[in-house]
Amino acid sequence: MISVQNHQQQLNGNKMLKLKTTVKAIKLSLFRKHYSSFKLKNLKLSRLSPFHTNYSPLSIQIKPIYFLLLPFYFITACSPKTTPVNKQPEFPKVEQKVVVKEVPKQQEVPVQKAKDKSEMIVSLILPFELSSIDYKTATLSDIRKAEIAIDFYQGFKMGLDSVAATKGAVNFKLQVFDSNDNPASLGTLASKGAIKVSDLIVGPVFPNGVKAFSAYSKNMKKPMVSPLAATDPETFNNPYLITVNNAIDQHAFKAVTFIKTELKPKKVIIIRSGQADEYKYAVPFKKGVDSLAKGMLLSEIGIKAIGYENVYKYLNPTGLNVIVLPATDRVFLLTIFKELEKLSRTFKIAVIGHPGWKKAAFLDFQQLELLNTYITSSYKINYQTSQVLDFIKYYRSNFSVEPSEYAFKGFDIGYYFGLLMNEKEHDFMKAIGTSFNGIHNDFNFIQNSKYGYFNTSLMVMKYENSQLTKVN
Secondary structure, three states: EEEEEOOOOOOOOOOEOOOOOHOOOOOOOOHHHOOEEEHHHHOOOOOOOOOOOOOOOOOOOOOOOOOOOOEEEEEEOOOOOOOOOOOOOOOOOOOOOOOOOOOOOOOOOOOOOOOOOOOHHHHHHHOOOOOOOOOOOOOOOOHHHHHHHHHHHHHHHHHHHHHHHHHHOEEEEEEEEOOOOHHHHHHHHHOOOOOOOOOOEEOOOHHHHHHHHHHHHHHHOOEEOOOOOOOHHHOOOOOEEEEOOOOHHHHHHHHHHHHHHHHHOEEEEEEEEOHHHHHHHHHHHHHHHHHHHHOOOEEEEHHHOOOHHHHHOOOOOOEOOOOOOOOOHHHHHHHHHHHHHHHHOOOOEEEEEEEEHOOOOOOOHHHHOOOEEEEEOOOOOOOOHHHHHHHHHHHHHHHHHOOOOHHHHHHHHHHHHHHHHHHHHHHHHHOOOEEEEEEEEEEEEEEEEEOOEEEEHHHHHEEOOEEEEEEE
């Protein structure tokens, strides 16, 4: 069972009544409906399990003040009904002789009392930003963070609900807080009693918030999940931090390992456009070559220094050349792809791209396929599987919108930690090394005594048949 705590509403019984939303929530809901396809007016917080619907509605209480974006269903009740008892007429007593035979006594079997379920308290800290969004002037970009929060919450709760419906060894209490995307306010939030009694804290989601709240998590010795930030865990110095997204260093190391073991090239060439952001990938890639692929021939060139027309001079004429492109700049990439396409008629070429290419809409899949292009990725949604199709079906039926990337992420994280809690209860952190294959993410956490737990699961994907296919 899952409950979402609310100190403002007294709840009892089991009849469903619709809660009248506040004026602000209605206006925000209408605003969002006007500018996007999200129809929040259909949001419900009961029976959210994507795979299991034949169970009684979960008892819901809504945590605090901040969840005004969502129209909820609350549980309330009528006072118990009593039925008058009609007194039966007394009949005359008749004396009877009773012959009592002694019956052998049977050994009494002690009845074992059912064990009470443990309650696991999970707190979500998400950027709903209710206090800062002005519905009269806000644009879609203004409410994007709020949309991320809503989608992640809906997916996360569906994950917990699915565990509660199919396993049911523990009760979940889900508490939801608005971070307002303001790191300065997190100290006040951390001092709340509801946070201090949490078994698991999920959020904040953005790096500044994660860094600010990490100090409180460390002092309280409470496990804290960073669900979206891809920042290196060393930045936060928190042994209780659980980092779900892979840092850029991990992507670079994964690429190096794949190049060495699978591609086995004659030469590796890093081609930079000159933008500063490229060093975030190029520097750890070179470190990875030094430590993981000693002896592999590596060179680095800047396109501004040599020009596109001179790239061929740095290629090996007989063996495979792996071109590493750490850039995400549109103009540079489109230009270098044209040049590499011409060179591929003479040279053997494969391309390793930045993980951010997965969201780059301007890329030509056929061109990338021709260049034997690979990228690393921490997630992939396989729309052919029954699990994904069921998730989408029930998400649509509950919210009347398509699930976003953040809804998928939320579901996997909620389901994974729900499983751990269901099995180990308050000792669930002892089982965090358990591998998990989700509908969006795979989890394989390892622990560092200084920087906490980080996910090592990464895949290599290739552009082929007009799609990205997992190859490693």
